[in-house]
Amino acid sequence: MSRKTVLAFDILLLCLLTILCRSSSLHHHHHRRHRHHHRHETRTYTAFQPTKLFVFGDSYADTGNTLKESSTAWKVPYGETFPGKPSGRFSDGRVLSDFVANYFGLISPIPYNFWKDGESYLKYGMNFAVGGTGVFETLVPLPNMTVQIDMFIQLIDEGVYSKTDLQSSVALVTLSGNDYNAYLHRNGSVEGLPALITEAVAQLTVNIERIHNLGMKKVAVAGLQPLGCLPLMTYPDAFQRCNHTINDLVVFHNQLLSATVATLNAVAKDSSTFVLVDLYDSFLSVINGTGSTAFANPLQPCCIGIDASHSCGDIDSTGAKLYELCADQAAMFFWDLFHPTQQGWKAVYNLLESTLQKL
Ligand SMILES: *[C@@H]1O[C@H](CO)[C@@H](O)[C@H](O)[C@H]1NC(C)=O
Numbered sequence: 001m002s003r004k005t006v007l008a009f010d011i012l013l014l015c016l017l018t019i020l021c022r023s024s025s026l027h028h029h030h031h032r033r034h035r036h037h038h039r040h041e042t043r044t045y046t047a048f049q050p051t052k053l054f055v056f057g058d059s060y061a062d063t064g065n066t067l068k069e070s071s072t073a074w075k076v077p078y079g080e081t082f083p084g085k086p087s088g089r090f091s092d093g094r095v096l097s098d099f100v101a102n103y104f105g106l107i108s109p110i111p112y113n114f115w116k117d118g119e120s121y122l123k124y125g126m127n128f129a130v131g132g133t134g135v136f137e138t139l140v141p142l143p144n145m146t147v148q149i150d151m152f153i154q155l156i157d158e159g160v161y162s163k164t165d166l167q168s169s170v171a172l173v174t175l176s177g178n179d180y181n182a183y184l185h186r187n188g189s190v191e192g193l194p195a196l197i198t199e200a201v202a203q204l205t206v207n208i209e210r211i212h213n214l215g216m217k218k219v220a221v222a223g224l225q226p227l228g229c230l231p232l233m234t235y236p237d238a239f240q241r242c243n244h245t246i247n248d249l250v251v252f253h254n255q256l257l258s259a260t261v262a263t264l265n266a267v268a269k270d271s272s273t274f275v276l277v278d279l280y281d282s283f284l285s286v287i288n289g290t291g292s293t294a295f296a297n298p299l300q301p302c303c304i305g306i307d308a309s310h311s312c313g314d315i316d317s318t319g320a321k322l323y324e325l326c327a328d329q330a331a332m333f334f335w336d337l338f339h340p341t342q343q344g345w346k347a348v349y350n351l352l353e354s355t356l357q358k359l
Pocket residue numbers: 001002005190237243244245246
């Protein structure tokens with residue numbers, strides 16, 4: 001891994017970090033009707049209709065749990081499409097967890113950091129995901145997935161959620177590569193990655209089993225997206241092509257995860273208790289133009305620092321921008337070096353609906 005790439009990883013990791021809009025609630029109800037209508041037509045109603053969504057993981061699912069003082073997700077122009085100002089989401093708008101909540105007809109669950117200010121939202125579940133984190137220690141001193149689950153257990157112990165609640169709930173778990181970024185940052189070798197991947201998937205397995213053993217009815221776990229296609233990997237090549245060396249390692253991660261999901265389902269004696277949400281194929285399909293939405297320059301990010309030492313959202317002491325922003329974020333798949341735009345997530349989500357129907 002080149003030094004430049006590792007630098008880019010740093011930028012991503014610096015990218016660490018409510019606004020529960022009433023307009024969002026209208027949006028969701030609208031979509032719920034739409035979804036049921038659609039499902040009725042295609043006769044794909046599933047028996048399970050969760051009442052709550054609980055979210056664990058990183059920036060692909062975080063809706064506001066990073067610290068305002070230190071996170072790019074709380075800086076302009078993050079959030080400019082939705083909710084119209086920075087909200088702690090690592091995108092110009094909605095992220096994966098918002099789309100999944102919407103699919104289930106739920107309001108996107110309140111971030112853990114804000115739950116005491118929004119008790120009326122507790123009925124939709126809660127989002128514990130924190131940008132920059134992983135299953136192990138990363139470069140941010142923020143709650144890893146184990147600690148996120150501990151926080152959830154504490155709320156159960158305090159009676160905020162009950163066993164009965166969990167029996168009608170679904171969990172979404174994302175793990176988007178921060179463990180691997182941190183390892184490379186610490187000068188770990190590419191040759192050593194397969195061993196770390198094996199350990200990380202083993203820890204992820206422990207985590208999702210733990211969530212299920214609390215009584216959670218269903219667990220949707222995200223596969224790893226093609227890291228070799230992220231702008232932070234492709235910028236030395238002017239965002240022209242994905243790095244296949246990296247993507248082959250991602251495939252290894254996903255094969256292990258897929259085997260784990262099959263094993264856990266065999267133990268649970270139910271093939272749909274754990275469902276793998278395939279971000280690898282869905283990202284690649286959108287990137288290679290076989291999805292429903294084609295992006296003209298799919299590997300090019302919308303928002304990027306003016307040089308390798310700056311990131312989207314950076315400003316100087318006079319307030320002048322140290323980043324460049326594209327003219328139309330809805331025309332771009334990637335928002336920054338690591339994260340899709342809202343439009344990008346929407347295109348990916350469209351390809352995931354059939355997977356979610358398995359839950
Ligand atoms: C892909 O990434 C690896 C690891 O960072 C690097 O060694 C290799 O040169 C990259 N390949 C291309 C084609 O950029």
